[in-house]
Amino acid sequence: MIRFVVQRLLQTIPVIWVIITATFFMIRFVPGGPFTAEKAVTPEILRNLEAHYGMNKPLYRQYLDYAWSLLRGDLGPSFKYPTRSVNEIIADKLPVSMELGLVSLAVALGVGLPLGVLAAVKRNSWIDYVCSSVAMVGICVPTFVLGPLLILVFAIHFGQFNASGWFGPMDWVLPSITLGSVYAAYVARLTRGGMLEVLSQDYIRTARAKGASETRVVLKHALRGGLTPVVSFLGPAIAGIVTGSFVIETIFQIPGIGREFINSATNRDYTLVLGTVILYAGFIIGMNLVVDIALVWLNPRLKFE
Amino acid sequence: MERGHSPWSDAWHRLRKNRMALAGAILLAVLALACAAGPVFSQSYEEQNLDLGAVPPSAAHWLGTDTLGRDLLARTLYGGRISIMVGLVATFVALAIGVTYGAIAGFLGGKTDAVMMRIVDILYALPFAIFVILLMVFFGRNIFLLFFAIGAVEWLTMARIVRGQVMSIKRMEFIEAARALGLGRRRIIFRHVIPNVLGPVIVYTTLTIPAVMLLEAFLSFLGLGVQAPMSSWGVLIKDGSEKMEEFWWLLVFPGALFSMTLFSLNFLGDGLRDALDVRASRD
Numbered sequence: 001m002i003r004f005v006v007q008r009l010l011q012t013i014p015v016i017w018v019i020i021t022a023t024f025f026m027i028r029f030v031p032g033g034p035f036t037a038e039k040a041v042t043p044e045i046l047r048n049l050e051a052h053y054g055m056n057k058p059l060y061r062q063y064l065d066y067a068w069s070l071l072r073g074d075l076g077p078s079f080k081y082p083t084r085s086v087n088e089i090i091a092d093k094l095p096v097s098m099e100l101g102l103v104s105l106a107v108a109l110g111v112g113l114p115l116g117v118l119a120a121v122k123r124n125s126w127i128d129y130v131c132s133s134v135a136m137v138g139i140c141v142p143t144f145v146l147g148p149l150l151i152l153v154f155a156i157h158f159g160q161f162n163a164s165g166w167f168g169p170m171d172w173v174l175p176s177i178t179l180g181s182v183y184a185a186y187v188a189r190l191t192r193g194g195m196l197e198v199l200s201q202d203y204i205r206t207a208r209a210k211g212a213s214e215t216r217v218v219l220k221h222a223l224r225g226g227l228t229p230v231v232s233f234l235g236p237a238i239a240g241i242v243t244g245s246f247v248i249e250t251i252f253q254i255p256g257i258g259r260e261f262i263n264s265a266t267n268r269d270y271t272l273v274l275g276t277v278i279l280y281a282g283f284i285i286g287m288n289l290v291v292d293i294a295l296v297w298l299n300p301r302l303k304f305e
Numbered sequence: 306m307e308r309g310h311s312p313w314s315d316a317w318h319r320l321r322k323n324r325m326a327l328a329g330a331i332l333l334a335v336l337a338l339a340c341a342a343g344p345v346f347s348q349s350y351e352e353q354n355l356d357l358g359a360v361p362p363s364a365a366h367w368l369g370t371d372t373l374g375r376d377l378l379a380r381t382l383y384g385g386r387i388s389i390m391v392g393l394v395a396t397f398v399a400l401a402i403g404v405t406y407g408a409i410a411g412f413l414g415g416k417t418d419a420v421m422m423r424i425v426d427i428l429y430a431l432p433f434a435i436f437v438i439l440l441m442v443f444f445g446r447n448i449f450l451l452f453f454a455i456g457a458v459e460w461l462t463m464a465r466i467v468r469g470q471v472m473s474i475k476r477m478e479f480i481e482a483a484r485a486l487g488l489g490r491r492r493i494i495f496r497h498v499i500p501n502v503l504g505p506v507i508v509y510t511t512l513t514i515p516a517v518m519l520l521e522a523f524l525s526f527l528g529l530g531v532q533a534p535m536s537s538w539g540v541l542i543k544d545g546s547e548k549m550e551e552f553w554w555l556l557v558f559p560g561a562l563f564s565m566t567l568f569s570l571n572f573l574g575d576g577l578r579d580a581l582d583v584r585a586s587r588d
Contacts, residue, residue, distance in 0.1 A: 012430075023439070026439065026443070027439075030444070136568065140567040140571060141564045141567075144523065144539075144546065145542055145556075145560035148542075149556070149557075152549050152556070156550055239434070243434040243435065246438070247526055247527065262442075273439070277432075277435060281432050284430070288430050
């Protein structure tokens with residue numbers, strides 16, 4: 001097991017290096033720079049600004065400088081917020097996005113798992129059809145339609161919630177439902193499928209024959225095997241929640257890192273773009289690794305594939 | 306004498322029994338036809354009527370008008386054209402890359418296959434949506450770039466599915482029989498392998514189209530997709546969500562039409578999967 005983990009960890013290093021390098025050079029070859037937007041910049045000031053950020057050096061030199069400071073955990077100064085470093089901006093905004101992501105994931109699992117198990121246990125009954133239809137609705141109504149609709153109904157019409165902002169747990173409700181619902185729907189479908197496959201196997205019949213109660217059979221014996229498809233979906237789901245947060249943070253005006261990422265790209269804030277891309281890539285790759293390890297733990301046979 | 310059934314006619318028979326899938330197919334046909342032909346008959350999608358402003362649905366404007374007095378029905382149908390076109394073209398790009406790549410890996414097998422699929426594994430782990438966003442921000446909102454970027458993201462699963470199919474079909478007895486009969490390699494590939502890969506490819510294509518349309522709308526919602534004066538459902542939904550407090554219809558109708566399209570495609574895809582008896586892929 002430890003060998004497997006170490007092996008997978010080593011494999012991620014070149015991947016992350018490729019991402020950093022590709023992003024670094026891609027943003028440099030793009031038309032426009034961080035200072036082109038400001039109108040009244042004289043050539044002298046521009047030169048001074050570039051010298052200040054080390055942009056007058058040859059590109060490979062800048063790349064090496066960046067890589068060196070990155071190794072020390074320093075993401076450099078922001079171009080658009082002259083007094084702040086990228087580390088500070090991330091430390092400031094990331095907790096908000098983490099809260100949003102975790103609550104949304106909790107919604108996805110908290111709603112999706114019970115619905116899926118229920119649909120599988122009551123297969124082909126009206127409960128199953130209702131659960132499956134609800135899941136289909138969740139999949140087909142995109143977040144950027146659902147979010148504004150929820151605001152329209154629950155914030156504007158009934159006035160129960162704030163339409164925007166991020167001040168307390170009440171403000172978590174609408175955004176996390178919006179972001180979590182799609183994944184709740186997928187989790188429900190995958191749980192149903194996984195449970196159905198497991199429930200027809202011999203060891204479940206054995207458990208029933210031993211006289212185990214139906215609740216015990218479902219929750220103790222079947223769930224562990226039935227969860228495999230859900231666990232392998234968690235990798236893509238987490239990546240999706242991360243990218244989905246860009247839209248959610250825009251709709252609900254949440255001061256998170258997702259909005260900062262979109263703005264930084266539009267502003268050509270080189271260091272902030274790189275910093276956020278490294279953060280996201282590292283996070284998503286790390287999560288995929290955790291999911292892979294969890295899968296092997298659930299089903300040790302996978303180790304040999 | 307009883308006539309034999311081909312697998313395709315069996316599948317058609319099964320599909321016809323699936324009411325949801327059939328309803329999806331019909332709804333889809335109606336929507337596509339309306340989007341294709343509608344703008345020809347309806348009011349102009351760009352003609353402004355500033356005196357009129359935004360009015361709710363009425364007999365003259367079935368879905369109301371937007372703040373510039375433009376007919377929302379015409380705009381929604383026209384936006385649907387672009388959304389559906391993006392969905393089809395980008396899916397075709399993904400299909401072309403995925404099928405070729407997967408088929409080559411599956412046929413050649415061995416070391417080549419191992420390397421090719423390892424590359425796919427690595428690409429799978431990348432946060433692609435982030436790169437698509439960067440591409441669209443940096444290189445302008447070019448619609449051809451949009452096709453390419455979306456297609457380049459969506460081909461991975463297709464490659465995996467096709468490779469898996471080709472691998473398993475290659476080892477089956479009927480291929481061996483065909484070889485024993487002395488058929489050439491080309492004939493085996495076109496006459497025996499490809500028809501058997503077609504089922505999963507059709508199913509997955511049907512399910513890729515809504516995913517692609519969703520990605521396009523997502524980008525347009527962030528202001529990175531289709532640009533004015535062109536319009537897509539994503540653009541309309543974005544505009545609508547900004548003005549929904551006063552003019553709810555601007556959000557509700559484009560949103561409903563978009564969701565209905567996704568519904569139909571998903572139901573049709575699920576129905577095709579059952580009809581063609583494609584086992585759910587494990588990814």
